[in-house]
Amino acid sequence: MENNTCLLINNISVVYHDVIQVLKGVSLEVKKGEIFSLLGSNGAGKTTTLRAVSGLLKPENGKVTEGSILFEEKSLHNQPPEYITRLGIIQVLEGRVPFKYLTVEENLRVGTATRWGKPYREDLDLVYHYFPRLKQLRNGLAGYLSGGELQMLVIGRALMAHPRLLLLDEPSLGLAPFLVKEIFDIVKRINEEQGTTIILVEQNANMALNIATYGYVMENGKIVMEGKAKDLKENPDVKEFYLGTTAKGVVKSYNEVKAYRRRKRWL
């Protein structure tokens, strides 16, 4: 293993409720200080991969049955989330779940749970620096925020925990394109300025590949393709399946989409 490896997932399988196998031998390697993007359609197993890392499989009744997950050479295999978050791995859940009845600032303070008792003022300032909008809203109830503000809030909340590895699950889901761009820019800045390693799970492949350095494509619980982000963007298959255009940049008709289903199995 190289020294600058942050997370090494080796051939893991995940089973829900002891019967439904979702991940079938996923391996990936994430290097320190970079943004990695994990692409794939619904049900491909992206979120499950994140949950396997962050230890949040258990509340969903899932289990890692095979393989190993190493974070800076420490095993995370079926560890409780309290342990994993203390190592600095924070997952930002899909669907922007705030603590509805807490104010914005209290929401951010929950992010300090991994280092309870330590001062947090500077971290608050840091979050407000990245998301000035949150500072204006800090005494309002989080339940009344808009979608974009919520996304800022949950990312900010995760930042409060001093993450070394940030797992972002579909931050662009259901947001207006200009908001997506704003949030992705901030994610990029966080990565550059704080040196936080980020795994970005996305369906919006275009945006994700723009800020990522490396990308993985998942399908049916397997990694089917990987490569540098800019190579992936040029890859004709990725273009067809995830960027929605042909190699020539024309939107495809439905008949041809059906044809791609057959081809996709070869990936």
Add this chain to the structure above:
Amino acid sequence: MGFFLQLLVQGLSIGCLYGIAALGFVMIFKSSSVLNFAHGELLAIGAYIFFVITIWLNLPIYMAFIITFVGSFALGFLIERLFLRPMIGEALIEVVMLTVGLSAMFRGLLLVIFSGNTYVFSNFLPAWLNIRIGSLSISSVYTVTLIITIIFLAILGFFFKYSSQGIYMRSVADNQTAALSLGVNVRRVFALSWAIASIVCAISGIILGVINGVNVHAISRIGLKVFPVVILGGLESIGGAIIGGLFIGFLETFVSGYLSTSLRDVVAYVVLVIILMIKPYGLFGLVEIERV
């Protein structure tokens, strides 16, 4: 006028007492969304521990307080550990039924040990706390109740609003998965809220014992009275619990003073039903923020 004032003072202290009794209930509900139907039994257990230590073992008062607090803390912790932890992830309604079961179990156990008799504490409060203003006399228990209420209100309010642990507790109540994802130790939060609530219960149980004597049936009836109190005040609100308690306290004393003593025990529930019909989330409760 003198009668009115006397009732006012009595209502105030009984109201405060209901208020503190409800605080423990609100704490558990806030952190784990569990409606604890075994609340009255927690009050009774606190009172009985204190009773056994002071009267049967004849230990000094301060020792009794320390042992009661430690004991209740441990009891709350154990209840969470043994009975509620296996239920994590089950439907809320089953957890509520579990507390109903616990309540029957504890009440039965207390009745087996102490039977339905009423035991009397010797009044250990110093005499200078008996306040006399003109024709109005306030007994020391009521003074102490008032003071303790104010102290508790301040401590718990501060704890939930400003301390990190309090905010973690509220975050768990709000959304367990999200709290887990940020590294909040959910199990510790549950255990802690039960333990703290159990101490708060012990204190109100002791005061109840000093006022009326210790009797399993009476105390567990008062435990049920936290429901009108918290519904009135809103299930999540600490200040609301006290105000709800005061309201029910005044209501009961005035009804029994001017109308009929037997109505006293039921009037709170009549008000409860009416409130549920017209202002369902209580006077200070949170309106549920729902988005799909």
Add this chain to the structure above:
Amino acid sequence: MRLRLRPCGNYKESYKEELPIFETDFGRISSLIGLILLFFVIPFVFGSYNLYVLNHVAIYAIAAVGLNILTGFTGQLSLGHGAFFGVGAYTASILMTRLHVPFLPSIFAGGVSTALVGLVFGIPSSRLKHLYLTISTLAGQLILEYIFINWESLTCGASGIILPKSTIFGFDLQTDRSFFYVIFIFFVIFLWIAKNIVRTKYGRAFIAIRDNDQAAEGMGIPIFRYKLISFAISSFYAGFAGALWATYVASISPEPFTFGLSIEFIAMIIIGGLGSITGSVFGATFITLLNEALSQGIGYLMNLKAFTGMVTIAPFREFIFGLVIVLFLIFEPKGLAEVWRIVKSSFKLWPFSY
């Protein structure tokens, strides 16, 4: 005619084939045999005491089925079922003693009046989530208890009411055996109705509300109306059972209809299995037998010199019921119905268990 046995998969081709209650002729035949045994053998084999116990099982089972419709199927917990049982008992008793209404109309009136009382306490559920309904029924329990004791002109207060002899179509109902027939005919009818209610549109709406009320509302189910319907059905069952009980034991006082009885009913449906009609019968059987066993055991203990005056039955009963509720919820939340299903299917599949 071919005997239909259990298929090894779902081979149904039309909705019509989903309709029969019994999937196989085996189930149909065995219930027929059960019914014949119930009505033609048991009353003549069993003695008076055993019939007395059985009658209680059936009465409690009717009430428990009602609670299960509300709690197990609609997901609303009621803590006032014991008092509702009492409302039925009091209505029937008052009608029979004061107005000399005959037996049958009285017990039906018991059910109907309880359904109406239940609706009053069910109204808060219109705007509230289930936990608030629970609290509202708790208030109902305590208010009704108060009325039983203190409205003396109506309920005779603590001294209670002695009921006249019941007659049905000119037959005297005096012996345990004659009551056995009345009670068990109603038992079978009410069970059959309940089993069918939960299979109709209403039952499906209840289950939808239990599993996700928001989604149910989104699917166009008027949840308030259905919650109230469920509440009314459940209270009707409780009241009817209460009325039957009052006429059977022939004297009532406020004492039995306490919060403790409500807890007993909850224990029955938890032990039997939430959301299972058959389970409620198991639960009622279990609790009634436990009750009898406890009174026998305590009676035995009281006869021993060492324990004289030290033990009374009520606290023990309360403790054991609480314990049973807690243990079942933790270890077998689906109750005896699930145990029964496992036993049945392991027999069915034996010796090839997979």
